[in-house]
Amino acid sequence: MSLVSGNKEHTTYNALFVAFMRLLRDYGVPVGLRELLELNRGFEKGVVNDLDSLFIFMRLVFVKRVEHADAFERAFAFYFYDIDIPAVAEGDYALFNTDQFRRWLEKEIREGRLPNRALWDFTPEELMKRFWDTLREQMEEHHGGSRWIGTGGNSPFGHSGNAERGTRVMGGSRNRSALKVIGDRRYIAYSDKNQLREENLRQALETMKHLKNEGPYNRLNLEDTIRNTARNGGEIDLVFERDLRDKISVILLIDNGGYSMTPFVEVTRMLFAKMHERFEDMVTLFFHNTIYEQVWRDFRRTRALPTEQLLLRKPDTRLVVLGDATMAPEELEARGGAIDNYHDFNKPSSIHWLKRLADRFPHACWLNPLPREHWERVHGAYTLKRIRSLFHMEDMTLGGIKGMVEHLSEK
């Protein structure tokens, strides 16, 4: 397909793919004019000759970060094959909250393949399996033949009103068609919305690399070298200087009380253990539920450190607090609210300490293991909201870690 710059063709391409690009933006893949121009340049060079090479070429042009790859593949399946894949992984119970699942269920019931009481009669696992089986069947049907699709309504999930987004699909002749590639969902683990876990720990760590400290004496200061050499009567005197980089100290405060944090303790500690290698001046401290007049130096909370002392550290210290921020309101706001220390009414409330920490360390971030979607309605949403008004809060997804590093790196 060699299309030399005929204006007419260009118009066609633009019209055809602008809609797809809009869809990509809806799916959260940032694309713009630059990519569109590149796409057209590729068509002129003739790198695309069937749907499979279009898929690969478009992925190269549009997907710059691996966390967008899954969204791209879903958008591609939707636009070119009329198959609407939910954003969740197979086996994830979050499927039941997706539109795709709801539409599929309605249709199955309407067409009599499932009884009205399907949600009660079947186990969640069985419904989930049926959903993914239907999706797989659809994908099997599609890849291989040349056919017209995208007429709206022939999809199992019945999203009408998108018919104009369809296009003609030319057959997949390669041994590995685009749709088969999409079906693998190889990139879902890298999606930004993913929870932090061991497999993607390294990915999170890489973002932390941005926080770095001072470099070694390895830069030759040419002017001083020449000056000193001249002063020496020509005997060479080399002058080296340090690379200028930020020196960053970090305080980590971990809530290790209560079972709510347990699942996150291991992965979090691993992340922090790795961080130790990166910054030499980093302290890890622990607290229970929320912060009062003291925090602890050890995991079992035996060696206390007055919070006042913590507040003496340099204000450009990066403060990272890890905790779910949910508790009874009085634990946060009442004097003597501490579970361990509830009879001492002379001590200020926890919110007082949190506020002082937030004021002292402008580069502070609160990492919350609860997914962001739950913040509004979790048990304890009130205290979470109050703490959030003091600290920049992120959840423990890859996107959250990235947000944290960005926030901490702001000058």
Added chain:
Amino acid sequence: MEQYHFEGTDKYYLEPELKAVVNIALAMEKPLLLTGEAGTGKTQLALEAARALGLPVEILRCKSTIKGEEACYTQDTVLRLNDARFGSGDTGRHVQNFYDYVVWGPIGRAFRADHKVVLLLDEIDKTESDVQDNLLDILEECQFTIREVNETIKAKVRPAIFITSNAKRELSDPFLRRCFCHHIAFPTPENMRSIVALHYPKTHPKLLETAIAIFYELRERGFEKPPATSELLDWIGALEKTDTMPDPAFPPLTGILLKRSGDILRHRRGDTRRKSY
């Protein structure tokens, strides 16, 4: 203009999708940024592509201390000072001549070459982000300026640029926008069979099958550093030499597959739980 097309080599199993990716990047003359886990063959791909296309390779192995300029050229100031002080003798260098003291870096050599070369920037994520920003325009326009004499070096032939990165998000958006990016996923067992077969064509198929099965089972267990392709290849080589058939319950020579002491200890304890949070 000459067309370059890469078909894989006897040492490198080129998956069809990856082949399409490489060839599109070659045709579009865009830098190809390869990301992915260690051991998925990112660097190898660039080297084998160069070998198959019969092009010389220039490699920049990135370090955290490297400067963008250094990748293009360095001026050996100390040597020049030394020559100015003690004379250059019969080395043929002239203290007055700037270019006698220029040492070309990989990018400089690639741009000055008369033929097309493959330029590999290995592990770009190790560099500081301002270095990446410096490299942006250099790679896009295929030219750089020698600051000291204000002269521009422009590539005679656009090199085929491969960039590898172990990180997944370290690089800046503008940098990524100028590249084609491809994340090499870990090989499926099917692909792994083809890869292994290229390296060990004569090994007993039963040994290979068992080894691959154990390998993928170990990868599933969520070790901190899961074994990768190169480890598997080493392991099969060792099994072949020692003539052992691996027992899935007690795989021998696990030191080749697992590298971190924590992982090895966990494996010895027989900790087979899968991680899920």
